[in-house]
Amino acid sequence: MRKGSTVLPSTERTRSRRAPQRPGDRVFSGLSTGAGVLILVVLAGVAAFLVAEAWPALIAPADEVPGPDGIVLYIWPLLFGTLLAAFLALLIAAPLAVAIALFITHYAPRRIAQALGYIIDLLAAIPSIIYGLWGIQVLAPLTVEPAGWLEENLGFIPLFAGPASTTGRTMLVAALVLAVMILPIVSAVVREAFRQTPRLHEEASLALGATRWEMIRMAVLPFGRSSIIGASMLGLGRALGETMAVAIVLSVSGGVTFNLISSGNPGTIAANIALEFPESTGIAVNTLIASGLVLFAVTLLVNMAARAVINRRREFSGAN
């Protein structure tokens, strides 16, 4: 028996005595804390590496870094291209992913739903270089004609100003390839969220006389809202960092333009690093790493913004 466990322990002693610790609890809490710390250490390590390696390029005089007008004007078009391709891909993929997830969880017969789920998960396992080759060999030629039509009929919209590319290696095709690539992960996460919509809430809306679509709008979509945002961020992160597919598909000339169907496109940061790195030495390498640092920071900002959006309506999330 321990000292404190007398018949009438003083209140002081009762308060200071801690609950008994079991070895299993200790080991598990140590492991999970360790894992949490490890991810922070890795992240800090990556950040430190990027900053240290980027620093020489950041302080170098403008005429030493690649590109005519200094590092900012070197990285800016790349950043623009990265964001344009990634957001365009997300714009295409997110609604499609939500629709697929709804079909699988609420519309399809169980057998078809399961098969479809497997097929979509399989898409996630295809290496990105395959997507790139598919993009340039299959998708790009297919878009040449529609792009010409867009230029002719919708050319007054800056997005389709043209001149339409004759090879199809356009921003539009790059975004489409990225959209197909991020579709599996986004739809898989959203699907799991929709599947967990409480039966209670679905029944509540049906009992009020909701049709299936009204029930989905009242119960399923609001419940899955934070997962839709979270899944989109996962997909966006992948699109922002995608290297090979974009490097293969996109025809780069370096300008900043919203024109999606011409052959003169801004590059993206990740593809640019992959393409330039083998040829670079000295300060040029530091410049490439600096562009990587920018990508790192932008991704962080995008994720923090998404988190803020989710937290804004935390009380209404259904998680309480």
Place this chain on the structure above:
Amino acid sequence: MAKRIEVKDLDIYYDKFLAVQGVSMTIQPRSVTALIGPSGCGKSTFLRTLNRMHELVPGARVDGKVFMDDEDLYGPGVDPVSVRRQIGMVFQRPNPFPTMSIYENVAAGIRLNGGRMKKSELDDVVERSLRSANLWAEVKDRLNRPGSGLSGGQQQRLCIARAIAVQPGVLLMDEPCSALDPISTQAIEDLMLELKTDYTIVIVTHNMQQAARVSDVTGFFNLRGVGQPGELVEIDETTKIFSTPSNKATEDYISGRFG
């Protein structure tokens, strides 16, 4: 507004499995009808056939007729969605929409049924429904807060407000107090007695005292035997069921000899 329900020879199936057999009863408007019986005897299943909610289970179907006033609820071409719009339901566990405010929860049914309504009219309906559900005083200062922040008993009254906001002909309650403490239970029971002046109420309950306290008519469901379908053993005035039931099984059940 309150409507009469007439059930004739209703058999309820799940695929080929006969779950409940041969139920006939008349449910009078402006009264509370309680359905009691042991677990698994099909009383909840029966309740859910009254607003066609049981059809959500794949393979579920019925034989027989259910009329609400003169409308055949299972007639050809009758849309279950429109049936559910006229028959409200309150569930065993309080289920306000967690992503909606208290106000939005009450307005949810109206938004479905009619769609457009002026803001001031909607405000009136929400207030009237919450007052009818004896919840107005407790929530009037926080209508824009999430419904999930209320206590269990308050949430259940919110669900009742949501159900009566669309002025249904009939209100079905599936063990509405089984997840609540005695004080909240009493609040719901008082509410039922108030609501029956305007609505037809059918309640499934495991609590026989509750049936005795709130209902005018009580129906006793039982299984015919192990593996046999459930059936309505007898239905009569509540005072008669609890004093001189005509069936031996009913007497055994309410006197606590089984179940």
